[in-house]
Amino acid sequence: MSLASTLNKGALAVALLIIAAAAVAQSYPFKPIKIVVPFPAGGGTDVMARVMAERFQESMGQPVLVENRPGAGSIVGLEYVYRAEHDGYTLVLEPNNLVIIGPLYGKLPFDPIADFAPIALIGLSPxxxxxxxxxxxxxxxxxxxxxxxxxxxxxxxxxxxxxxxxxxxxxxxxxxxxxxxxxxxxxxxxxxxxxxxxxxxxxxxxxxxxxxxxxxxxxxxxxxxxxxxxxxxxxxxxxxxxGFPGFNLDGWFGLLAPGGAPKEVVAKLNAEVNKALARQDVKDKFAAQGYEPLGGTPERFAELIRADLARMDKLIRDVGIKP
Missing domain, CATH: 3.40.190.10 (Periplasmic binding protein-like II)
Structure with missing residues (x-):
């Protein structure tokens, strides 16, 4: 096989991957989406997830289900999502327990950074x-x-x-x-x-x-x-x-997919989050629960996770907090 033929086949493969990725994003979602809440029904995270599920369903034209999988400070629900298909149809709405459970419990069945794809910050609980x-x-x-x-x-x-x-x-x-x-x-x-x-x-x-x-x-x-x-x-x-510059510890909530979810799907979900958070009815429902809407890019959310994980790891170790 000539070099030219090899290069042509390589270029064709890349082109097909690009076309396939675009097709995935364009057709998403073609089946129901599940948002996992790693806490019992009726709590703040659950309420927030159901507000977002309503807006997603209305906007994307597919059923969006909320499933509660509580346990072990959110580890049970997170592990379920981590082991799900990486296709963007199983998501998790998680508070900043994500950056606390690792330093607190030690070894986890997943990596909070490598095994999840941040989609967007949803809200802040001051x-x-x-x-x-x-x-x-x-x-x-x-x-x-x-x-x-x-x-x-x-x-x-x-x-x-x-x-x-x-x-x-x-x-x-x-x-x-x-x-x-x-x-x-x-x-x-x-x-x-x-x-x-x-x-x-x-x-x-x-x-x-x-x-x-x-x-x-x-x-x-x-x-x-x-x-x-x-x-x-x-x-x-x-x-x-x-008098204590640098002091900062609020409760944030964000939407994540399993790591390896298609970037095009993550981008589409990010756009849906930001569109939903701009609606006045969503702002009103959040305010009734004491939440401030956030939004932003996946990159912004990923940066916050990394920074907060480092901060919480140091604090938990320094203070000696045990589960």
């Missing part, structure tokens, strides 16, 4: 610090000063061990040099009950859980833990602007 009015501190600087003057006397509640809210509390302990004790709960609701009752004075939780009680005067709001102020409580400062 976290904040709230406290019972019995605490002497009225502002965030006063809270830090009181904690420093009373080492070991301040307890803080979270929705559970190794949740983003728990890690925000541990991060504050490290950056502020304060000694406070974590009281983990099995969910946000029982934690909120005890904080409202004054059994635990401080609570790291979501805007959705804390803000209504802060506005009602039942709790005191100290700061939000993200990189910027939240539109749900624009008057509340961030921890970062209150």
């Amino acid at each position: 976290n904040m610090i709230g406290g019972h009015p019995s605490l002497p501190a009225r502002t965030f600087p006063e809270l830090i000063a009181w904690a420093k003057a009373n080492p070991g006397k301040l307890n803080f509640a979270s929705c559970g061990t190794a949740t983003p809210q728990h890690l925000a509390g541990e991060m504050l302990k490290v950056m502020a040099g304060i000694d406070m004790t974590h009281i983990p709960y099995k969910g946000c609701a029982p934690a909120l009950t005890d904080v409202l009752g004054g059994q635990v004075p401080l609570f790291f939780s979501t805007v959705a859980h804390l803000n209504p009680h802060i506005k009602a005067g039942k709790l005191r709001g100290y700061a939000v833990t993200g990189a910027r102020r939240t539109s749900f409580a624009p008057e509340m400062p961030t921890v970062a602007e209150s």
Whole structure:
């Protein structure tokens, strides 16, 4: 076989691959899509997935099903998606547990970076610090000063061990040099009950859980833990602007496919996500749950996963958090 013939056959093969890829993207989806939620039905991740499923189904003309596969801090659902066909018909809507479970549990049945294809960030769940009015501190600087003057006397509640809210509390302990004790709960609701009752004075939780009680005067709001102020409580400062630059720990949610999903399909799904998040009805449904819509490119989401995985790995190791 001549060199020219070999090159011609190679060029033909490349052309056929390009045509096939374009055909895949053009025909997608030709069957139902499944969005896996690695948590029980009725929770925040589930609600967000069902909002997106409705919009996808309406826009793409195929049934979009939501399937709950809870367990092991989202590992069960993620492993199911990792082992699914890499064709873009099985997706997962995952919060930033994705960057916590590896450092926390050690060896996983999958690689959080290599084995998933980020599609887009879906939403942000801003976290904040709230406290019972019995605490002497009225502002965030006063809270830090009181904690420093009373080492070991301040307890803080979270929705559970190794949740983003728990890690925000541990991060504050490290950056502020304060000694406070974590009281983990099995969910946000029982934690909120005890904080409202004054059994635990401080609570790291979501805007959705804390803000209504802060506005009602039942709790005191100290700061939000993200990189910027939240539109749900624009008057509340961030921890970062209150003397701890670089402090940033919110809860994000994103849509991923199994690694190796066709790039053209990922691009199409990304466009669908951004189109859905631009709709006012979606914004309203998110706001009712205390979520801010995000969107953006797959590359932006992938960069966030890498950066947050490195941050959480260091924090969990430094603090010695165990599952």
